[in-house]
Amino acid sequence: MQIILKYIKRYKLLLFLNVISVFGFVLTELGIPTIIANMIDVGILNNDKIYILNEGFKMALISIIGVSGTILLGYCCSKISTNITHDIRKDMYKKIQNFSHEEYNHFKTSSLITRINNDAFQVQLFVNVLLRIALMTPAMFISSLILTYKSSVPLFFVILSTIPFIIIGVIIVAKITGPISEKQQSGLDDMNRISKESLTGVRVIRAFNKQENEKDKFVEINEKFTDNSKKLFKIMQFTQPIFFMLLNFAVCRIFYFGALLISKDMLEVGKMVSFLDYLFHAMMSMMFFCTIFMMYPRAKVSADRIQAIFKSELSLRNDPKSDIVDCDLNTITFKNVTYEKNNKKILNNINFTAKTGQTIAIVGSTGAGKSTLSKLIPRLFDCSSGEILYNGINIKDFDIEKWRRKIGFIPQKAFLFKGTIRSNVCFGKEDASDEEIYKALSLSQSTEFVLSKENGIDSIIEENATNLSGGQKQRISIARAIIRKPDIYIFDDAFSALDFKTDAALRSSLKPITKNSIMFIVAQRISTIMDADKILVLNHGNLEHIGTHDYLLENCELYRNIAESQVKEEAISYEEN
Missing domain, CATH: 3.40.50.300 (P-loop containing nucleotide triphosphate hydrolases)
Known part of the structure; x- marks a missing residue:
């Protein structure tokens, strides 16, 4: 999870505000039960209205602090998590732009798309929960345990006996969900690959009437992904009621032993009420902590996949x-x-x-x-x-x-970006004038079909240039190279x-x-x-050979065979001896 720590450090001010808001929230959640206990055991028991009003004023003040802390906490968590995801995607995209064909072949395009989109999103969800709970949970849990211990030592040990079962359950869940999360993300890679192939190759699929084959391939991958997702969600949903059962079991024991203590005048009613509140906060803190551990395996898988991009060594080194x-x-x-x-x-x-x-x-x-x-x-x-x-x-x-x-490079497969003819030609030279654009189009033999379009050079080129023929795409690509005068x-x-x-x-x-x-x-x-x-x-x-056309016709059998297979013997001005 080094990748998360690396990016969180960039937002120190927001982290500081996040810490302040957490302590404000904890102060409210734990301060109010104490005030209620005092109101019951002192104010109500002695019928002291002034004391009750003073405690009520304290409660209102603490509530305002708590609400402010909650709002600030939500803002900081959302701001940090979204900014981290933005930075990860930006840096990852920048790194990918420096990849050579070897890196693309290693990671695969579908996997890179998943890592930029879904893996970064999984990290965002985890960071959001982490910032809300990671500091608040220990503070709340430790404070609650201290206050429960002060309220009643016997009842404190009732709570303490429940905690090991929850911790063991969390460890087991984390061990089980880790491999399933990895399979789930790999399945998402395959889904992206199948979808991309089906969409880009739709004409070929229809021409060979292979729609059902492609559908079956997608269904198979989709079912594997769904099965892994179901397993993951079932484990998550199964653990939650078990933890709540343990919480309720602890509450039942508290009521039983608490009633015995009150009947023997060993515990006041107000302290019993506050104790239950502290118990609730302690157990809920443990539940929240369990939530982090249950989310951790999937977030770790995503973080590791992102980290693999950043750690990959570039085969193309720029060392001028x-x-x-x-x-x-x-x-x-x-x-x-x-x-x-x-x-x-x-x-x-x-x-x-x-x-x-x-x-x-x-x-x-x-x-x-x-x-x-x-x-x-x-x-x-x-x-x-x-x-x-x-x-x-x-x-x-x-x-x-x-x-x-x-260099002006015109690739074997002409690729045009969604936009206009102008934007695609100017890809070779951003500040090109209209005169330069028209000259490049003229040299590439593109003027006729470009001017035949309603908006000329400002005509729209659709995604994958589906509204242009293969020859038109090649000529626009050539114009793009010509305009930069390489x-x-x-x-x-x-x-x-x-x-x-x-x-x-x-x-x-x-x-x-x-x-x-x-x-x-x-x-x-x-x-x-x-x-x-x-x-x-x-x-x-x-x-095999190097030379001019005439030289190779006489001295290179391979070249001669290629030439003879394409052009009539008279057109290549060659006579057999």
Whole structure:
């Protein structure tokens, strides 16, 4: 629970007010029974009206203090617990933003969503109860026991004999509920995963008529989650009446022994009344304390899951040692670059150099490592061994944010955010003017379909860009990269959804703006990369050949096979000997 203590320390003033309010509340709850006892044993017994009025005035004053303390206690608890949850979510989201693909694969998206939302909420509930009870319960319990001891020693031991049974019950409940809470939170992860897959893949599900299969998968996970929840709630609800039974049993014994003591003139009626009040507060304090222990296992599971996020070491370390220095002729060099995942080599010993003004194409069969290679440049993850050098300096030595500002990355799967066309294009440059936006749209061949919309660049893009076609999404993504005027362009199969005419027009429009940049193109179409200065041919993670289109047709069988499978022999200007 270190995570809770860490964040509570931030609100020292509110904690101080919380302590004051607790003592005000305890003063009221324990002070009034004492006053009532005095009113009965002194005022009423002696028919002293002035004494009764004075005690009544004290009672009213203490009640005002108690009400004020209760209000202040509620305010402080709510304020601290909600602020802690806000801070946890903010810091967790900030940490997640620095995750690489390796961390995302380790924690899984569905689990991260659960940790940010539900786990943080469980911590909030626990902190709220903790702040209300953690200080009040010991103060109330100890004070009540002292006052009961002063009131009647024999009756005090009646209470004392009940406490061990409650403590043992609490320990047993905590041991049982811990593993169930962990299963419950894991089940919530699975529910989030199934729901996300069903919603995002709804078209595929309907196309293959698999609605019932998805329904059965969800029902199975939901039933497991429900069973664990039922077990947890049954245990909680089962323990509560048992504790109340023990409380009532103690009260019955108090009445019995108290009546005997009063009949023998060993106990006054007023003290008996106040004793019952003290007993009630002592036992209720113990009940509240039990509530904390019953909530603790689930809160601990959630806190540990949150702590795991904060303790996770980032595979991408931002440790800037050098400033980025640009030259007239910038170079990117892959030097013996190897990338491993799960002890399997995805890329093996890659070596090549790219210079300003050059277009570097990357081709190969599915799973050859093309996209992986392109993602190493903006440091979406780091190579396992070897170096990627920019002007002779390892890119790991640059500040990662400054390095990424030099790059325009268009991913394989075009992703647009819910908002407008303007907001999505300006994602690449926040302060872009309308003129810059229209120019970027024109270069990406997007002007026609954007202007055909009623609100132009202010037209709404729905969630997951469902109101745009695949080609339109790709062109908006390309415009987003163009508008920032980067020194390095990376097109990770970014032309796959475009028709041949649009593809050719787009590549033609890109030439003037990329002549002072380095451009990497991952592509499946040979027609897209025929004009590239260098073409890297990957085969199962190995760089099989590197050269121009014509050179590879003659010297690389894999490239030739890819080309021949796509284009007629006449179009690739190749003659067999």
